[in-house]
Amino acid sequence: MLTKGKMIVAAASALMITSGVATAAELTIYNVASVSGAFANFGKQAEKGVKLAIEAKGKAAGMDLKMVTVDTESNAGKAARKVKAVIGKDDAKFFIGSTLSSTALAVGKEVNKAGGIYINGSGADEITGKQCNKSMFRWSAPTYGAVNASLTTVLDRNPNIKTVYTITPKYVFGEAMLENAKILLEKRGIKLVGNSYHSLKESEFSGYIGQAMAAKPDLLLLLNFGSLATNTIQQAVNFGLKDKMKILLVWSNGIDHLRTLGPKISEGIYFGSQYWHDEEAPANKEFVALSRKMFGETPNYPMAHYYQMTKLMLDAIDKVGTDPVKIRAHLEGLSYAGITGDEMIRAEDHQVEKYFYLLEGKAKADMNDDDDLAATLSKKKYFLPTSETGCVLG
């Protein structure tokens, strides 16, 4: 039985707790990532990037920060349903990321309908092109930038390359990569001697490697990504292609790919990358130190770009509050010190202009430490002029 005094204390405590809950505002960032399914490894690293940005920021606009992961299960349909559900249930407004372009396109539509903000790192040109919308921002260089920044350097360094064979995933991202590669090769007077399409479910590439061998190109241009690209490179090296031609993987995961393949395989292979941890930019040095301190590891591409996207969102909220209209206005045209150096968000199509790296795998004997797996050959910015993207923000 409670005494009168105890009852008063209990009531007062309850009141304090309730008032505390009511006043402690919390800002939720929704992390759209495939933490299960075919691209689960990417999603787990991405999640670390969001956590790191939240940890580093502490509070935004005076609010405590919270991350909720929306697991896309590597399935665009599931992603659309789950995003729809959190918007309906929690009035969610702030979304980060996506592994697949098809998912980003579907999620972008939902967030735009809800009037939120969505910053993603998917590659398909449509995201800041024909399918762009006012809620959607993209941090990564699109396929146009990736192909031009990496292939141009490879061709400049190897003037003897006259023929190219491509291996392409058959979906919007791969098609855009191939289209951009074709335009560039034609411009440089280099012949595309063949292309093999594969589905996203493919794991056996020996047939395509055989076709590439038969075509005898000077350069094998890989336009796939993730574990698909890892398998393709491993099988290409096993078939002895590295001794017969140059190999370029345009869209690599940077250090992840190099670690998985190991220096024995990756030595001499070119890797295009959105991010490289050796970047000298102060914001990157800070980020790498944070990652090593918090997780004891050198950051990779998924972690880096989810970190940068979350940081962009949180900095904007901190500056102008939680009104998506004000955040949008703040982000449009914003220049800032990013993890790849000076970065700028174009107002016309919401594309971030940032550097794209070309790396070359090092031999084990040349490595200074376990992370020194590649040398940076170039860092370039290539973006379609806004008048050519086809983007009308709506």
Next chain:
Amino acid sequence: MSTSVPFRVHIAASVIIAAALPFLVPSTVLATEILIFGMAVIGCNLLLGYTGLLSFGQALFFGAGAYIASLTAIHWEIGLIPVLLLTILAGAILAAIVGYLAIRRQGIYFVMLTLAFGQLGYYIAFLAEEITGGEDGLLDVPRPPLELPLLPDMTFANDASFYGLTAVIFVLCFLMMQRLVDSPLGSVLKAIRQNEKRAEAIGYQVRLYKIAVFAFSGAITALAGGLYAMMLNFAPLSNIDIETSEQILFMAVLGGLGSLYGSVIGAGVFLVASDFFSELWPRWMLLLGLFLVVVMMFAPGGLWHGLVVGFERLRGRHKTSTEENDHG
């Protein structure tokens, strides 16, 4: 529930399921998805649970329904009912063709044929990107308005109103399928499942019945696929993927074969559990698999049959104790 259950009980039960579901799960969108997959699982149950036909091609009908509904809704302004009727018709015709060809073989060969047709459909959808959107799927799928004579047009822009529409369609489908399985046709299907040769010897044209049940299954599964595309405003390629067939089968086995209630329970438990487990561990499919193993060990007939058996045991114990008290 057995066939002796009065039809009004089925009416009441299906209405209660549809009305209560949004309050039992975390979001209206998830509730809508459960009813939609409940219909798809009913389609699977008609084949496997009632007729003994194990089909790995259900995603073909689900995906085809999603594409037909999306394309008609995007390109033709013909209203909701014609869109859904076309979807149902296309699903029935496609399934009848698949059924006609697949039932020429039995056992494992039949299963392999359904799998092959499913994969064929997947690659056609994957390659015909001008029509299906390929890997990107079809974006901006509208929800057409419901146009009824003498009434103003009804729109389903928000999730709650779309749930209402789905719930009405679910109740109608559930009751129609319950009528079907309780009808003489349903009895013949069960006879085919129990002993196909005997059913044939009695004089039933087993092949025709099998084609018919394929058509019913295709129709309801395509309808579910069409509603799913409208729910998402998007028709992803994954709708027609083998994984969708596997999930529908998983739900059917989990809920209980040979029961329409089991189909709905299977869909509900699978979708809620997959949402729950996916937040716990990236390899959540393993947890779901373990869950199925546990269900199969303790309720081999699936969750619905487990519930029925449990309820009957409780009732029996209660009856015995009441009788003992009466005698005592």
